[in-house]
Amino acid sequence: MSEKSRICIVGGGFGGLYTALRLSEFPWQNGAKPEITLIDKSDRFLFSPLLYELITEEMQSWEIAPPFAEILANTGVMFQQGSVTDIDIEAKKVTVDGDITIDYDKLVLATGGKTPVDIVPGAKEYALPFRSLNDAFRLQEELRLLEEANHDKIRVAVVGGGYSGVELACKLAARLGEKGRIRIIERGEQILKDSPDFNRETAIEALEKNHIWQDLETEVAQLEAQSISLEYKGQTDVIPVDLVLWTVGNQISELVTKLPLEQNEKGLLKIEPNLLVKGRDDVYAIGDVADCYDAEGNPVPATAQVAFQQSDYCAWNLWASATNRPLLSFRYQPLGEMMTLGVDNATISGLGIKLDGSMAYIARRLIYLYRLPTLKHQLTVGLNWITQPLVELLSS
Template sequence: MTEQTPRICILGGGFGGLYTALRLSQLPWENDEKPEIVLVDQSDRFIFTPLLYELLTGELQTWEIAPPFVELLQNTGVRFCQGIVSGIDTEEKKVQLQDNTEIPYDRLVLALGGETPLDIVPGARYYAYPFRNLTDVYRLEQRLRVLEASAADKIRVAVVGGGYSGVELACKLADRLGDRGRFRLIEVNDQILRTSPEFNREAATKALTAKKVFLDLETKVESIEEETISLEYKNQVDTIPVDLVIWTVGTKVAPVVKSMDLQHNQRGQITTNQTLQVVEHPEIFALGDLADCCDAEGQQVPATAQVAFQQADYTAWNIWASLSDRPLLPFRYQPLGEMMALGKDNATLTGLGIKLDGSFAYLARRLAYLYRMPTLDHQLKVGFNWLVRPIIDTLSQ
């Protein structure tokens, strides 16, 4: 690395990290200013997480929502490095990977996302299935196939968490298993989708009821065993037989982030200013799940894919500005509404004065996510496949 060639190291290839890298590659760098951009992720594929559920029902294929980084970064000048981050030396400005590789940096982007906390309840780590990445999907798919191939009359499924992930999973799995499934959605609060618009909550409740998903509200998981789950409701604990427990509750910051000598909040998230720079470390930017961030109006922003998607634009711009002596911009979050799948051919869409549910909302959700996919080339491949696949399926019947 020379003085003339700054290096930008981006840790994490989710919405925050990948979209920051792509945006940086598009900015108008002067020839003598153009930096080296390195994207580091432990997986070889980007995951479009809002569409992960569709893999379980066969509505989408892996290549559509999880394209390889190498493919996405072709002709961008961004170098991809697959590896697990083991340490970050903020004094020496170096990132250490588990294979002992060291990556020096001039600007560092922390976008490592979060992890599913499985240490909250006894037995969850051993018997519950998280749902956050492709590995989780493959494990869950394998378990479902074993259950579907068994002689059991009913497949008993408990989904822990009544937020977006839990509701979407319950609906998709109910469609997959049909009458053979016995579902319960467990939520500690007195309603599902507590922070969501009422329209979404009502549509979700209607869909869950139609799919015969039983709602355990104001219910706490006490423990999970191999074939049972113990639930506490109004100080009474019941132990219920179960074949599959899926855990969708909460998110926690990765240990490598928590161990950094930076300013953290109580949840371990890194505190940033409004330009997404880490407090007392202007050369480090943080976004997504691991960032404790306020927007230009001083409002706390939620840790969602939509926020990370928007933060990526600002992060890229502000890195470019910081390396070319231009003013940095405070992050301005624009809530664009919420979308949620409620099974096959059903969804809700709210925002910008629009409220939709049913098959039209399902189509609108698909098109909105197609538009947000990372590169034009991938958008065209996926869009073309979505057009021709129904025709091929019809002809092959």
């Protein structure tokens, strides 16, 4: 790379932001540090594993969504807020909001995905995804309106029996209490099918304890304003519902799928082991947009943990290519899985550890505190966690 080399990172999720932060820490030679630009449509980074805590108001939005300007202060990384409207791979230009052009020498695609809610008739109109800060705010408002209406019961359907669906259902049960009538709709034979047995069994216990119904081997046929049609073994039932949350599927943005880059049948970008897009020496792909595999040839899950690990390799390889060092092949290391199961309850499984209940709840919080992007934010959030019980006690 020349002295004026430029690295452009599209997407400020776990993959994009942590790549930028890691790049800013490398020992670049005098004057050789590139211009690093991070682009995201939001002004805030979202620590998505803690998004569920907003439902029960265990955490506040500022704790899990600090501004990029605050995170990137004193790092030398430039932040550009806006929606990327075009990427010209050959000209090496990224266009933001139709009129802002950013030139690059190296490009990192970390745009993530979105939850498709147009698969089933009525889902686009009546189902809520739960993936962004705005999704959480919208859900909070819907819950507030339902609670203020003072119904005898609030009927909620959560579509998808994976981690997101189970965590959502348990947090909703904790918030709604006896008023809640919650069901998880899963097309497979069991919830959390790819999870460790310990996590699955602990989750099933939590669902049963919270009286959360499991509709297994069940498909959603249609949504209406106040009902959901479910298909089970050829039979269709129409069930009244106040709120439907959609947690299944991952859709890659058209911005990425229309690029002249190799893709698999799902639109994921095919990459080399070093995270470079196949056929390119200037474009990296990480996170939900990358068709990535572990050492055994199995596809890695689309999780924050994977994107976090990829960011280290991506940053290293960008630095290595600039300093004539060898590029590293990505090696995914499963560090275990954590899941919140309501208030003061969670489960952790991995690296020989199995924890559930309040101890797992505390451990999960502390692990995520350590993963927050900057030391300053870690200290601010940690101090708030310590002092909040005292504030509540004094104000009671």
